[in-house]
Amino acid sequence: MANVxxxxxxxxxxxxxxxxxxxxxxxxxxxxxxxxxxDEDMLAIPSLYRATLSSLSVARATSLDLALIEYLEAxxxxxxxFVYGARTTLVERIxxxxxxxxxxxxxxxxxxxIAAGLIMAVxxxxxxxxxQSDPAFYFSFVPAxxxxxxxxxxxxxxxxxxxxxxxxxxxxLGVFATFLFTHNAQIAIFAFALGVAFCLPSIFLxxxxxxTLGAMFAxxxxxxxxxxxxxxxxxxxVTELLxxxxxxxxxxxxxxxxxxxxxxxxxxxxxxxxxxxxxxMIGVVVMLMLAGLxxxxxxxxxxxxxxxxxxxxxxxxxWALYFxxxxxxxx
Amino acid sequence: MTVxxxxxxxxxxxxxxxxxxxxxxxxSERGAALLIDLAIIVxxxxxxxxxxxxxxxxxxxxxxxxxxxxxxxxxxxFLLRNFYFTAFECGARGATPGKRILGLRVAARSGGALRxxxxxxxxAMRELELYLPIGFLFANGSDVEALIIxxxxxxxxxxxxxxLFNRDRxxxxxxxxxxxxxKAPKQVLLPDMASARAGDPAFVFTDAQLDxxxxxELQVLESVLRNADPTAMTAVxxxxxxxxxWRKTGRELDSEFLSAYYxxxxxxLEQRLLFGKRKRDKHDLS
Numbered sequence: 311m312a313n314v315x316x317x318x319x320x321x322x323x324x325x326x327x328x329x330x331x332x333x334x335x336x337x338x339x340x341x342x343x344x345x346x347x348x349d350e351d352m353l354a355i356p357s358l359y360r361a362t363l364s365s366l367s368v369a370r371a372t373s374l375d376l377a378l379i380e381y382l383e384a385x386x387x388x389x390x391x392f393v394y395g396a397r398t399t400l401v402e403r404i405x406x407x408x409x410x411x412x413x414x415x416x417x418x419x420x421x422x423x424i425a426a427g428l429i430m431a432v433x434x435x436x437x438x439x440x441x442q443s444d445p446a447f448y449f450s451f452v453p454a455x456x457x458x459x460x461x462x463x464x465x466x467x468x469x470x471x472x473x474x475x476x477x478x479x480x481x482x483l484g485v486f487a488t489f490l491f492t493h494n495a496q497i498a499i500f501a502f503a504l505g506v507a508f509c510l511p512s513i514f515l516x517x518x519x520x521x522t523l524g525a526m527f528a529x530x531x532x533x534x535x536x537x538x539x540x541x542x543x544x545x546x547x548v549t550e551l552l553x554x555x556x557x558x559x560x561x562x563x564x565x566x567x568x569x570x571x572x573x574x575x576x577x578x579x580x581x582x583x584x585x586x587x588x589x590x591m592i593g594v595v596v597m598l599m600l601a602g603l604x605x606x607x608x609x610x611x612x613x614x615x616x617x618x619x620x621x622x623x624x625x626x627x628x629w630a631l632y633f634x635x636x637x638x639x640x641x
Numbered sequence: 642m643t644v645x646x647x648x649x650x651x652x653x654x655x656x657x658x659x660x661x662x663x664x665x666x667x668x669s670e671r672g673a674a675l676l677i678d679l680a681i682i683v684x685x686x687x688x689x690x691x692x693x694x695x696x697x698x699x700x701x702x703x704x705x706x707x708x709x710x711x712x713x714x715x716x717x718x719f720l721l722r723n724f725y726f727t728a729f730e731c732g733a734r735g736a737t738p739g740k741r742i743l744g745l746r747v748a749a750r751s752g753g754a755l756r757x758x759x760x761x762x763x764x765a766m767r768e769l770e771l772y773l774p775i776g777f778l779f780a781n782g783s784d785v786e787a788l789i790i791x792x793x794x795x796x797x798x799x800x801x802x803x804x805l806f807n808r809d810r811x812x813x814x815x816x817x818x819x820x821x822x823x824k825a826p827k828q829v830l831l832p833d834m835a836s837a838r839a840g841d842p843a844f845v846f847t848d849a850q851l852d853x854x855x856x857x858e859l860q861v862l863e864s865v866l867r868n869a870d871p872t873a874m875t876a877v878x879x880x881x882x883x884x885x886x887w888r889k890t891g892r893e894l895d896s897e898f899l900s901a902y903y904x905x906x907x908x909x910l911e912q913r914l915l916f917g918k919r920k921r922d923k924h925d926l927s
Binding site for chain 2: 316322329340366367371372373375376378380383384388395407411492496499500502503506564577583584585586587588591592595
């Protein structure tokens with residue numbers, strides 16, 4: 311009995327090399343990109359992982375060395391998250407996103423999208439008629455610092471001027487575009503986040519957005535500048551308003567799922583809606599980036615109403631086709 | 642299989658059918674990780690501001706260079722606020738620098754791969770749980786405004802303290818995205834404490850002497866040996882000697898006695914384990 315070492319000790323001595331090798335590979339992987347490892351190393355990881363997993367099972371059943379079991383548990387978990395983690399490259403994932411997951415997520419939200427669109431329209435109409443009856447309401451919808459001289463007190467000529475500001479090369483177009491993009495993206499993310507609180511805050515946010523639009527339209531329409539104002543807003547507004555509508559719709563979807571989970575458990579329903587909403591939100595941020603570029607550059611550089619309108623129309627058609635033409639599921 | 646009564650442990654069964662038994666990260670550690678991340682974000686913004694300011698000074702803030710500085714700042718602020726967490730959690734480690742320092746990671750509750758949309762969804766909720774409350778804290782208003790702000794703070798507090806009120810310590814973002822935050826500690830392979838004195842001829846214990854203790858005591862003894870604190874070792878050695886009526890010889894060191902007893906006890910318990918008998922602790926008389 312005296313010189314026979316422990317069974318569990320022998321077991322450890324036999325298998326230790328495998329564990330250390332796996333740990334070493336994982337360390338290198340986490341430090342650098344998967345591309346830096348050789349093919350043999352990458353192929354070795356799954357088999358090393360399975361060997362270590364079986365070591366863990368054996369150790370749990372036969373060894374009483376607590377530190378060893380804890381080590382193996384941690385190592386297996388680390389390897390597990392690598393082996394069963396993302397299997398695709400980033401480029402594949404991005405392609406997949408634009409080809410399938412984003413349009414599919416948006417198409418699945420068509421009911422919420424219509425609802426959010428209606429809410430925005432109602433807000434716009436309400437503000438429009440309110441201001442037609444009493445222009446004093448204008449500043450309760452549009453803060454003075456945002457209006458930039460576009461208010462009921464301005465003359466037709468002044469208003470016209472705001473639509474066709476002369477372009478300086480020194481004009482900070484890039485800064486303007488960046489500011490618009492970040493500001494709107496923040497609002498969209500906020501609209502999505504607010505949806506979780508049973509939809510209500512999202513509804514207010516979308517409606518308020520509509521109110522601002524309707525209020526401005528009322529001011530310009532009063533001076534017979536409706537068509538010109540439409541071109542000025544919609545050249546980027548089609549993309550931007552659709553993006554904010556989609557963000558609100560994603561929020562509504564989550565809020566609705568939390569409030570009325572149906573056959574699923576509340577947690578499962580929220581989770582399913584949240585994932586779809588997450589996909590839609592990535593896309594919304596991309597859309598707002600495009601809208602910011604259109605607003606910051608295209609609108610400032612293009613002065614002709616008809617060209618503005620045709621860009622608006624084209625963007626509407628492109629988005630409609632992209633989102634709502636049926637396509638296959640992910641490969 | 643040991644049955645742990647640990648309330649933090651959750652099953653995570655791999656496709657190979659092994660339960661990895663992950664541990665839920667406590668709220669305190671997650672809070673600490675968040676503070677580290679926020680400190681990093683603020684530091685990055687301050688650094689960016691200094692760079693931009695220096696850039697502006699050097700060029701006299703005119704024309705294109707000044708605009709570039711403004712763009713960098715606007716975009717940098719936006720990206721940090723919204724995508725700092727997302728970008729890091731999409732990586733191989735599934736953790737922001739703050740989480741990595743505290744040995745935590747984000748994982749999908751289903752046990753599958755953590756997908757990008759999950760990470761985006763869980764971090765979009767930070768608007769509600771983090772930035773909005775911070776905004777309210779810095780807001781000031783009078784009368785009605787103050788009342789609205791107060792209501793806002795109360796409303797946000799519901800979401801802020803959500804992790805304290807559920808078993809899995811999920812925050813709102815976790816609930817929506819189907820994720821949870823688990824412990825992913827960096828474990829080091831420690832030497833086996835039984836290797837030192839397994840089968841030392843100076844220490845021969847009878848079965849009766851070894852049957853006094855069970856697995857729980859063995860693992861406590863293991864940690865005592867690992868810590869190697871002399872006073873603790875002396876105290877434990879004395880208690881064991883009393884219990885098993887072991888007569889101490891003159892030149893016998895406490896540490897040697899403990900290692901030898903540990904090795905012998907482990908051999909005995911592991912042998913019985915092979916026959917399907919797990920003696921949980923000293924009160925387990927099976």
